[in-house]
Amino acid sequence: MKLPALFPLWSLAAPVAGWLLLAGSGLVAGGWFAALLGLGLLGSVLAAVHHAEVVAHRVGEPFGTLILAVAITVIEVALIVSLMLAGGPSTGALARDTVFAAIMLILNGIVGLCLLVGGSRHGEQSFGLLGVSASLATLAAIAVLTLVLPNYTTSAPGPVYTPVQLAFIAIVSLVLYATFTLVQTVRHRDYFLPADADHDLEAHAAPPSARAGLAAGALLMLSLVAVVLLGKALAPTIETLVAAAGAPKPLVGILIAAVVLLPEGLAAVRAARANRLQTSLNLAIGSALASIGLTIPAVAIVALATGWTLTLGIDVKSSVLLMLSLMVATLSLGTGRTTVLQGVVHLVICAVYLFTTIVP
Numbered sequence: 001m002k003l004p005a006l007f008p009l010w011s012l013a014a015p016v017a018g019w020l021l022l023a024g025s026g027l028v029a030g031g032w033f034a035a036l037l038g039l040g041l042l043g044s045v046l047a048a049v050h051h052a053e054v055v056a057h058r059v060g061e062p063f064g065t066l067i068l069a070v071a072i073t074v075i076e077v078a079l080i081v082s083l084m085l086a087g088g089p090s091t092g093a094l095a096r097d098t099v100f101a102a103i104m105l106i107l108n109g110i111v112g113l114c115l116l117v118g119g120s121r122h123g124e125q126s127f128g129l130l131g132v133s134a135s136l137a138t139l140a141a142i143a144v145l146t147l148v149l150p151n152y153t154t155s156a157p158g159p160v161y162t163p164v165q166l167a168f169i170a171i172v173s174l175v176l177y178a179t180f181t182l183v184q185t186v187r188h189r190d191y192f193l194p195a196d197a198d199h200d201l202e203a204h205a206a207p208p209s210a211r212a213g214l215a216a217g218a219l220l221m222l223s224l225v226a227v228v229l230l231g232k233a234l235a236p237t238i239e240t241l242v243a244a245a246g247a248p249k250p251l252v253g254i255l256i257a258a259v260v261l262l263p264e265g266l267a268a269v270r271a272a273r274a275n276r277l278q279t280s281l282n283l284a285i286g287s288a289l290a291s292i293g294l295t296i297p298a299v300a301i302v303a304l305a306t307g308w309t310l311t312l313g314i315d316v317k318s319s320v321l322l323m324l325s326l327m328v329a330t331l332s333l334g335t336g337r338t339t340v341l342q343g344v345v346h347l348v349i350c351a352v353y354l355f356t357t358i359v360p
Helices: 009-024 031-059 063-091 094-122 129-151 163-187 210-244 250-273 277-306 316-332 340-358
Strands: none
Touching (some): 063 163, 063 250, 063 277, 094 250, 094 316, 094 340, 129 316
């Protein structure tokens, strides 16, 4: 594969532009410059995912989707921690809102759009049931333990864990995600490979050279650091805009999740449209797992180090929507075959989630 195809000009210019904007952030102020910072952040996110895709193509499946998921989660964690450090103890619910938003947007929005687009184009699509079932089982366990169980523990009042409980749940989340990663990449790698991989022309395209893979890795790190610093620079503006609009605070979490998931969501939809639903679901559900399995331990460390109270438990309305999403995902992805109907059902749940967040 030629270098211009691997590294288009925009993928090189975006992180450079982000760094230049960061250099000028201490000298220039104003709403227009904040808008430029936002564009720089979005460009750096897109560049980071592009370079992660190059690295992923170099190492192959299912390691490729794992690298993409971890790269996305690093961006998400960076944005959450930046906003938490900038906002102080009052942002104790930000991690919960962002992780819950990521799960709902992935499980209903991205998966629903993939099933709808793929079903519209190909009628009926199939995928490996064993890998998807393993992913959903792990996601359900981590989601309930981190977002629902805090509402029912009695050692501390409110939807929070005590420091000891928080440390334990953080370890449990890491153990579950690490075990899933082991199964996905080593012990049962075949569960997550497309059944028709032999006919997948894209999967068999010549991988980049080792030198190109190393260059992509370096550019990935450059883009990720730019995302971290741009997120920190934009933190006060995001909080101010949401407060000025009188919007609910969970909207901040939805905005963060939407920005972070946009590139990978596009990649998942593109794979579904090309009749590679297995790859599409690996990307989508793997991102949800990485989001909650790695973000919660990361913010738990921040909370324990600073002594802040981390609010994790979601309210009753959100719990109902989470349980509905997990149940519908289990049913719609429980046969190994999907049509447009499953896609529409997931998208309707996503629309209900967004509507009831703005109009609770």
